[in-house]
Amino acid sequence: MADNSSLIGGESLQQQINYRVIIVQLLVVIFLCINLLLIATFFKKEFLYTTTRYILYVVTLLSDSFILLMSDVLLILTFFQITMHVWLCIIITVLVLLYLMVTPVTLTAMTLERYVAICMPLRHGELCSTRSAINCILIIHSLSSVPCIVVLSNFFASASLSLYEQHSLCLCSVEIFILFRWHDHIRSAVHQIYFLIMCITIVFCYFKIMKVAKTASGENRKSTWKGLRTVILHAFQLLLCLIRLWCPFIEAAVLQINFRLFINVRYFNYIMFSLAPRCLSPLIYGLRDEKYFLELKKYAFFGLYNKKY
Structure with a gap:
């Protein structure tokens, strides 16, 4: 009787997992299509790919699209219990770790761009030129690679040479780099420091823009408050990314209590x-920004949509 109950429970859990994997596939496909449409629109108009905020915006779209795709691939590999060589898993995980940081760092850079545009309008053209945007992208990737380098350094210093050649018996995930508990503590500490700095930057920009918003008038006031709402959305995105760092600790604790609860959490x-x-990301600039949204509608409807200026 107990065996039958456990079998039924196992089948129920498997059906639940199947259902959830299908939902994830639908969500990923929908948002990848939206992102690709936004990226294609970006490259269609010169004023989009020569404006700093739109350039940084597309960096987040590319980063998010990559993470959506790779996380979905890893989810499918986990679902079908597919293993791979450790060296291949290391390459995939390094790229995932890098682009997990690119998005929040880029969000911070976009917040700084809004701060310059609203609080230092006379210097905006000089500080936020197309050339500056390219340099900013290089700086973003350099800063984003630091946590990845720290994790890799700890891993390579602790792992044996035979580990790279063996066929991984465990599924590919970021946890492959966590050989000891102190590895996880160092990774968490580096991420927490990064997010603390980014949070301070966003809060600073928020209060500076708020100060300008209170003294602005007319069209400037409307533009300033819109910039302030954008900063708030960036802060919300950053908060979700920060909470993601705590998830492994929560999941590890829940796993000790109940496996079904662990799956749900x-x-x-x-x-x-x-x-x-x-x-x-598509909502913040792609749908809220009037210029971008106008071009998006034109492109989405194959040029049939036209608006008189």
């Missing part, structure tokens, strides 16, 4: 703190 964390922050 991990699925919720994946949707809320991995997919949701990546899906907010």
Whole structure:
């Protein structure tokens, strides 16, 4: 009787997992299509690909699209219990770790761009030129690679040479780099420092823009308050990314209590703190920005939509 109960429970859990994997596939496909449409629109208009805020915006779209795609691939590999060589898993995980940081760092850079545009309008053209945007992208990737380098350094210093040649018996995930508990503590500490600096930067920009918004008038006031709302959305995205860092600790604690609860919590964390922050980017500039949205509608309707200026 106990065996039958456990079998039924196992089948129920498997059906639940199947259902959730299908939902994730639908969400990923929908948002990848939206992102690709936004990226294609960006390259169609010169004023989009020569404006700093739109250039940084597309960096987040590319980063988010990559993370959506790779996280979905890893999810499917996990679902079908597919293993791979450790060296291949290391390459994939390094790229995932890098681009997990690129999005929040770029969000911070976009917040600084809004700060310069609103609080230092006379210097905006000089500080936020197309050339400056390219340099900014290089700086963003350099800063984003530091946590990845720290994790890799700890891993390579602790792992044996035979580990790179063996066929991984465990599924490919970021946890492959966590050979000792102190590895996880160092990784968490580096991420927390990064996010603390980014949070301070966003809060600073928020209060500076708020100060300008109170003294602005007319069209400037409307533009300033819109910039302030954008900063708030960036802060919300950053908060979701920050919470994602705490998820492994929560999941590890829940796993000790109940496996079914662990599956539910991990699925919720994946949707809320991995997919949701990546899906907010199209809303912030792609749909809220009037110029971008206008070009998006023209491109989406194959030029049939036209608006008289």
